[in-house]
Amino acid sequence: MRYHTADDVRWCVNRASVTVVARDAARTLEYPQAAIWDLVSRGYATERVIELTSYIIASDKTDAERLVRDALQAWVGDGLIEAG
């Protein structure tokens, strides 16, 4: 499974966060969601995002998977990313 950012979404990477703008509303993603966003936006498969996130947060895959799935679910719900 892969996700990609929606067509009308723009973002930029800051020192410790990512700013995402969609439909004229901006939000700031802090660590570790910022790192997950970066991986998703690069087109990595979800399994790979989970694996890399586990390294980033220095935790096991179960924690990482929960974190990644929660983030993906929220972003899909907000229209920031789409499956496929």
Next chain:
Amino acid sequence: MRERNSHERFMSPELFDASLDYLERSGIGEARLLGGEPTLHPQFAALVDSALKRGLRLLIFTGGVIPERALDKLASLPESSVRLLMNVALPGSGAEYVSARQHEVYTRLGQRVVLGVTIESPAVSLESLLELIDRFGLAHTVRLGLAHPTLGGDNEYLHARYYAEVGRRVADFAFRARHAGVAIEFDCGWVPCMFPPGTMEELGFSYEQVGLRCNPILDVLADGQVISCYPLSSHHREPLLPDRDAGWFRDRFLARQRTDRTFTLFRECETCDWRARGQCTGGCLSGSLRRLRRREPAIPVVEAV
């Protein structure tokens, strides 16, 4: 006055009059003529007269390649009514013929000329400006601008990675300028973090000049469209209509840019004390927007038959 990158389209006298109407209803006392080279306009003298008749002061942005007739016109005007902001051809820029013509303009117009430099390279050398002011009796002011990137364009601009080097050179120059009694004015998009620690305070640069100056400056183009500024000219345009004043345009552009203001020129801006204190907005908006990423559009692959 003339559409940028066009050799054909000049602003019509009717639109120029409509632009003067706009200045009057906006309570703006100065008409600023930009180009291209505004002095090349075929009706330049008449346009100057119509602005002065309304009691407006004139600020003319020029590269110095001014036709003789336009130069005669400018030389005939009182110093209090017109200023020329001369984009100086610096030594070594390879534009010696421009430089020679600029010297003729200095000789004729003296105090009416304010020297300006738009900095495109970190290797900028400002040494010659003080000598020019002294030699030709020019206005004791230097206006410094940064070449900003146009949104979606490919103009030559100063990359933000060079800002600190430019800040160091400008600070060095500013100390010498102060000693010579020459004031520094800043164009838009300068940021406090460019300058070596303490020099902003030492030189008396305000945050209104450096840090907070990235706002809609409002240009009327030769086709009657109003833009926020040249770098953002592709971002959003509004037609000049008789019921619209500068306040209306400013509000309109600021509303359109409200979300974009979230973005800043440097990654480090999010933890910057100047920004946290409201002393800096994060640099040129156009430059900031160039940091934005978006999904690359998918390119359909066509199978070979």
